Amino acid sequence: MKITIDEDRCCGAGQCVLEAPDVFDQRAEDGVVVLLDAAPPAELHEASRSAEQLCPTAAIEISE
């Protein structure tokens, strides 16, 4: 799994952090998403996919 993020789209909703705190964080100053793990291990795939789907700005993209 390979995750990419588009900082420019992110609105700082933090939904991704709620779903997968080991994969996503937010920058302190403006809340923009920080990718902690661009290729997370299998046990985090499900949560990462949820984050991708739930992100309200489609800022997260996952490819296999």
Added chain:
Amino acid sequence: MTTGRIAIVGASAAGLTAAEALRREGWDGRISLIGDEPHEPYDRPPLSKQVLAGKWEPERTGLRAADALTGLDLDLRLGTTATGLDVPNRRVLLGEEALDCDGVIIATGVAARALPGAAHGAHVLRGLDDALALRARLANPGRRLVIVGAGVLGVEVAAVARELGHEVVVVAPEAAPMERAVGIEAGDLLAEAHRAHGVRLRLGELVDGLLDDGGRARGVRLADGSELTGDAVLIAIGCTPAVQWLRDGPLDLADGIGCDSYCAAAPGIYAAGDVARWHHPVLRRPVRIEHRMNATEQGMAAARNLLAELDPERFGTRREFAPVPYFWSDQYGFKVQAYGDLADADQVQLRVLDKTDPGAPKAAALYRRGDSAFGALSIGVPPKQARALRGAVATPQPWEQALGVLDELAS
């Protein structure tokens, strides 16, 4: 009898997410995703922000890359209007054509409300084409824009138009911007911010009608007979649920589509997004939410629950839909964020965290109903910090305890 098809009506945030969720859960039958707009699914929040400001071209609003869409293997029907729904037979009507389905998810959203008897030439802002039309009118600075309505949309556009160098006047019957969404205390703070940025606010004023100059709106007439004139007029007075196509059926259409706590409107018929009113099990009242996060979350929930209804052995049991509502708005350099339920508050506790620059307010507020905190709001607070407020209302906390979170933010 199974048809092997699920139809989703409305191909925007809620509809597309529902389609993705169906696939993710393992639905391998057909998915017909029907949308009346010609565009591939795109996102609306950037329309009043990056697109209007000229920072993004329309393509950037696309919700999914082309290959991701292809990967969903959809029967995608764009530019196609659903004209009716045979509820007991789960049959979606597309003009002459009829689609027999195992289940249907309705995600037709809302449409911008017009002024009664509105003349031509006034702008609304709901879709991509609306945004591009307004953007074209604001291409050269120094115009004068009259905005009718001081809701989230009206004031977001006001902020962008000021940044583009236009004169802006906002006229609305409310006493403060976004008053219905956030209450008067926070609304007053926002009023100050917009004035600091040079927006003229005409609050507490009723608009009587448009001034029409041969098909081009050149201002509005107020109830007291006076006139506000400008080069362009934006009508931003809220939306109505897109349910006309369902009106001859048995569904409850009092305000959007009435659903139970599973987002079901009838057996095999679910609704999601701006159009859906459902019984929220934690808030213990029917709610209809016109915000982006809810479209996504409810699209997923409706898809899962529909599958669970169709085949519980394979897809598990249905779950009540009980999200923590969330919305954000960007105005000038600051962000407004709200968690939970801010409506009908018995008390609002607003804490101003920094008042050095009225144009860049910083504040947080809690909203009490009964003995508990149901809603939280932040203005100009960095999102990561503001997330603490979510904790205070995710499950409504005793009021005194929740107030502690405000103290922490202030310290």
